[in-house]
Amino acid sequence: FFVPGTQTPAVVRGFGAVYIDVDTEENGAFEFFDIHEKSLGTYSTPVLNEGHVFLAVLFNSPIVHHVRIVYGNSALGPNDGGSVDV
Numbered sequence: 001f002f003v004p005g006t007q008t009p010a011v012v013r014g015f016g017a018v019y020i021d022v023d024t025e026e027n028g029a030f031e032f033f034d035i036h037e038k039s040l041g042t043y044s045t046p047v048l049n050e051g052h053v054f055l056a057v058l059f060n061s062p063i064v065h066h067v068r069i070v071y072g073n074s075a076l077g078p079n080d081g082g083s084v085d086v
Helices: none
Strands: 014-022 028-033 039-044 048-058 066-071
Touching: 014 028, 014 066, 028 048, 039 048
Parallel strands: none
Antiparallel strands: 014 048, 028 039, 028 066
16 A cells, blocks of 8 residues: 555555455455565455455554455456356
8 A cells, every 4th residue: 555646655454345256265365464565364255156245354553555365266257167266
């Protein structure tokens, strides 16, 4: 994260997003990092086939510098199903 309109690094308390059609446990997650690239943990979504899941994590103080987002195990395309989760 950066201070809006600048290149100045910033930190926030948390982040959230909606996932749709999570078929397997390993295909929806956030990994949070502090400003020194130290992992603050990985948080997974629950599985909800053909449903909507909201995943959000809030820390007690502003410490999150960036978030790695995992959305599925394949590039977007028409082949969603079975072991392919996009």
